[in-house]
Amino acid sequence: MIERDTSKKHIQQVDYIRAIASLAVALFHLGGKALPVLKYGWLGVHMFFLLSGFIICWSIPADYTWKMSGRFIGKRITRIEPPYIISIGLVIMMNFIVLSHYKPDWLNIICHFAYLNSFLEKPYLSPVYWTLGVEFQFYLFVALCFPWLKSKYGLWLLLILCIVPVFVKIPGGLLLGVFPVFGLGILYYLYLKKITDINIALFLGVLIFFCCIHTVGWLPAGMAFVTLLLLTAPLKSYAMVSFFSKISFSLYLTHDIVGSRLVVFMGTKLPKNVLFKGLEFLTGIVVSILFAYLFYLVIEKPFFKLSKRISYTPISED
Structure with a gap:
């Protein structure tokens, strides 16, 4: 049986990935599309996907059961949803x-609250919101499937x-269509927790990497691999x-x-x-960085602290 890990140390590599990914996406949208290097800033999205695959699993108690799923989703909603909804309000106000x-x-705006736009093929108010929809789908997946992922059948499920999106065409904006990117992060978690050994992890890592290439393309797969290297550096x-x-989510939003x-x-x-461009x-x-810092202090940080107050129900160990 895997014992509960009560000492979750801060992972410095996570800070680098969050910082790089959020800045890359921001620079891309602010004008980087026309520049030689910054035009690849959209790949920061896949850095976030792989990081979520790892860090969300890492943050969950090892003795997690389905009874804790409500707490898990409650923590994620408290952490993510209020800043997201307030940012929607900012979009609407700015449009006016x-x-x-x-x-x-x-109706389209209401669909945003439950991340239904990807399912209904409705446009998002911001070009980054579709990724939050994918992330929320991943939270639901983890809430339901984490007990299986850390079991002896977890590697097969992963x-x-x-493999499924390699053979089945998945509509854009759905978790399964980009799942191999998350899968690399999950696999790294399973390796660190010694649920699998290095040989199996490397073998499955190669298979999942080729699934990434087939489902999301060479560039996103390559960025996922670079992100994985950053996690180990x-x-x-x-x-x-x-x-x-710290301000990565606020900047992203x-x-x-x-x-x-x-x-x-x-x-x-x-x-x-060129000069004025x-x-x-x-x-x-x-201005984006300064506004993101203010948004972090006033909006994101209080809800982040509130989410920390939601604890998982202790599991008795007989």
Whole structure:
């Protein structure tokens, strides 16, 4: 039987991945699409997917049972949903300010609250929201399947779920379509917890990596592999990395609402040359970071602390 791990140490590598992924996506949306390196910033999404596969499993008690699923989902909703809903309010408010004849599609907006847009093929108000829908699907999966994942049949379940999208076409925005990326993170968790040994982990890792290539493509699969290497690297703590890690979710949520719109607005007022394009881009990212920090302090941080107060029901050990 696996004993409960009561000493969850902070994993420094996670800070690097969160910081890099959020900045990459933000830079991409703020104008990086036209730049040689930053045009690949969208791959930060797959860094987050692999990280979630690992860190969500890592944060759960080893003696987790289905009786704890309500607590698990409650913690995730408390942590994620309020900042997400408030960001939706910011989008709507910004649309009213910028677009003089804006008429909100309230049914579409309501669908956002339950992450139904991907299932109903309705557009999201922000280009990053679809990934939150995938993440929430993953939370539901973990809540239901984690006891199986850490059992002796867990590796088979993991492999099957990674192979299915290779042979079955999955609509975009659904967890199963990108599950192999999450699967690499889950496999790393199973290895660290000694649920599998190094030889089996490497063998399955190669199989899941090829599933990643088939389902999401070479570039996302390659970024998933790089993320996995970052998780294993001996990285030191730095204040700047810690800062961007802390505001990563807030930056991810709000950069397009604030920064992208500011860049577009400046583009309509300033001369269209390289110098002013650079000024627009730099202003957009600086304002996005400052706004994200404020959003973190006022909105995200209080709900993060509140989620920590939701504890898992202790399991008696006879």
